[in-house]
Amino acid sequence: MNHLYLHCRPGFEKECAAEITDLANATGFFGYSKAEPGTALVTYVTHEPEGAYQLIRELDFASLIFTRQWFAGQAVALPDPKDRLTPLLAEVEKLPSCADWWSETLDTNEGKSLSALSKKFSRPFAQGLKARSLLRASSPLRLHLLFLSGAEALVGVSPVANSARWAMGIPRLRQPSQAPSRATLKLEEAWHHFIPAVEWEERLAGGMRGIDLGAAPGGWTWQLVNRGMFVDAVDNGPMAESLMETGQVKHHVVDGFVYQPKKPVDWLVCDIADKPARVAQMIGERAVQGQFREAVFNLKLPMKQRYAEVVKLRQRLQELFAENELNVQLAFRQLYHDREEITGHIRVTG
Template identity: 60%
Template sequence: MNHLFLHCRPGFEKECAAEITDLAGELGIYGYSKTKDNSAYVLFITHEPDGAAQLLKILRFRKFIFTRQWFACAGVIDGLPVSDRVTPLLAAAKNLAEVRELLIETVDTNEGKELSGLSKKFTAPFEKALRAASLFSQKSGMRLHLVFISGTQAYLGVSPINNSSPWPMGVTRLRLPKEAPSRATLKLEEAWHHFIAAEDWDIRLAASMRAVDLGAAPGGWTWQLVQRGMFVEAVDNGPMDKNLMETGQVQHILSDGFLFEPKKPVDWLVCDIVDKPARVTSMIIKWFTKKYCREAVFNLKLPMKQRYAEVKKCEERIRNELEKAGFRVDIQFKQLYHDREEVTGHLRVF
């Protein structure tokens, strides 16, 4: 298999393509990308016949910023008969590895959403055919992906379960709590799901921890911290949600987030301030070099051009400055489903 299918946010196909070209090139696997504006996916075609399969094995999925989900395939399956799509897709599946599970997906566009009905109806008969052909195995470490591009076109491929997103299309589906002050609350919740293993939540997101939320108003991110039982210094010149303040866990500090410095170190820093990425990067470096916090989630608002290059520049700067200061750095960036023209960063030092 020499095709990689990469899900991404609509409008970020060029960033997704630049990223896979960069990461694959670092590993000595070369190819080219096929993109279409606002299609919400990229095809990366390797020069080596098994290049895509090699990338699945050696490239860590957590390195991706703009790729939500990926799988290796042999290219588009075209001309699917409307009366019987199962037979040709089953024939294609027999050329792939045994799998433990099946994900039937769409792309994240209006056209893709229109195909969600077909995907749901197709799941049961296709699963039945796969089982009858003995293509499922509980011992397998692979997942089968099926993405309908139209009623007659689809991509069918595989990804390693332990080196891909566990969610269809790489999208974490979360419900907006009625009590939350804003939809922004979902960004922090999704960040925790993405960056912190579920078994670590009770330790790293523990009750009674202390946190600072820069640019807090009206309190979407603070609300998530409070729900975990933390005590929060919410820094913003704007008003905070009244119900949130009544919890007794929040101290509202009227100040500019870039100028604020805590009197004592805290466990968590979260920051969703709209400003230039370079300025946010400088602030994050300051907080960690001065040991104001142990862990952070923050957003970088992206420029109109060179968005991938800008994120990599900020990441390299943070890593270099903190390593120079003697820290061991664990840093990741991801364009989450609830992000827009931004990416979310997670930073932890040791």
Template identity: 55%
Template sequence: MNSLLLHCRPGFEGEVCAEITEHAVGLGIAGYAKAKPGTAYAEFICAEADGAAQLMRRLRFAGLIFPRQWARGRFVGLPESDRVGALLEALADYPVCGSLWLEVFDSNEGKELSTFCRKFEMPLRKALVKAGRLVEDAGKPRLLLTFRSGREAFLGLAEADNSAMWPMGIPRLKFPREAPSRSTLKLEEAWHHFIPRDEWENRLAPAMTAVDLGAAPGGWTWQLVNRHMRVTAVDNGPMAPSLMDSGLVEHLRADGFVFRPRKPVDWMVCDIVEKPARTAALIETWLGEGLCREAVVNLKLPMKQRYAEVRRLLERIADGLQGRGVRVVIGCKQLYHDREEVTCHLRRL
């Protein structure tokens, strides 16, 4: 099992290759990354048999930026006549697993396989349990079967506490009909990714204060109001009337890059379409001057060298805050609901 499979957003295969290669070099793990544009995945082929296991053991999946899911293993061919039997045979040298996920890639080909996977999962699960290859045990690795076609699958392993929270890294979030825009799901997904669920009641508590920069028409503001926070929505555009009727929103028609709150707030969120360097400077100001305790901000990406640009900006933010003597935890992820952007979360310590 010397191959590491990494799911991603279609078109970002190169960024995944650059990111995992940088980590492998830093850890002294020999290998090479490969990917085809538009396939929604990349592979890192390790020179040593335990290279992929080493990478997964020494890296935290939540700290990776562009991969949505990962697994160590190999691709195997599957005959149409007896796929279950072929999988059982191929899994003979794998450990007993504690859970099973069937996955596909986030591509047109992958979507066509979704129905097949739903129908195939139950007979496969029953066969694995009967053969003693699958037991309910959170301490054992998860078996991730990623189908490239009905005739080929990647037999992968990943630890449940060091991989994606959802199959394929795609959250099952329902769009709230009351929200004024689908961008609301970006902020909800960010909370799921960056904040442990058992900390929501304290860190996303009612009566907290928040500022939404570039708020109109209010997709992100809706999430804050839904948590019963008091929100200052900053945007020259109009806000959804339903949000204004809540009594929890103050709308200021102002430039989000110029606005500063009269007193510190608990949260600052920002989804302004702007050059990422300018947004990074804004982040440093808000956290560095103590204008907020936590922030979720989107960084729009350039057309080329996207991973290199994100790394440069994150280092700039970290160095700037360190220079101010401010201790901050910084996270960054290209979430499923992001497009040509990444989402950053920052929290003052």
């Protein structure tokens, strides 16, 4: 397997391709990326015959910013619309055994149009896997099946422990009816991505204190309140009355860049629409000043050189923390609910 397939947000294929190429080279793998704009898919081809399979086990999936999901495999031609099963199962037999399998589509209109075919094909494919004993419960791998069209599909594998927890990397989150804006899902998804589920009760506990910079109308504040936290909501704009009625929110009518808390808090969240360098610097300085233990923040990306900008901002933050001898866990990800932005997470560890 020398093909690595990566799901990404439509329109960010260039950034996804640049990132996987850089990381592969740094890990000692060499190849090239193929990415067509608007397809939500990047293919990285390694020069080694089994390079993609080795790469997907050695690279840390959590370190990727623009990749939603990945798997190593091959494209399969399906010339006979009456028998797509035979060539697909023949290709699966060449792959390592997997514990389970996912049927996926690309996050495009064309990809979504194939969802009916994908669903219809799921049952016979599952029966074929069982009949040929191609699944093994103890395997650390997962099988992926992705239709590119009625005449072509991709099949491959990913390590369950080193890939996204959701098919195509898209979490199935419901918009809370009580939340004052759809932006609330960005913070919820960030927690799902950056915090292991077994640590939620400890790191997102009731009674904690939080700050929401750029809070109005309160989509992110709602998530903090819903976890039982007390929140300083900072914004010149109005907050949702329903949040103010909880008694857990204090509204500070002031610019988020100007506001300074009287005491350190457990959580700082920030969704201010401003230059990414300015926001990143502000969050970094607040970390150095000891204002929070953990933070989630969004960085609005420029129209051009988006990947280069992310690399530059990450390096600046790393240098700032090193200069101040601050130990932190720093990570970035373009979440499903992000648009022209990425989400950052900081956890101060010492």
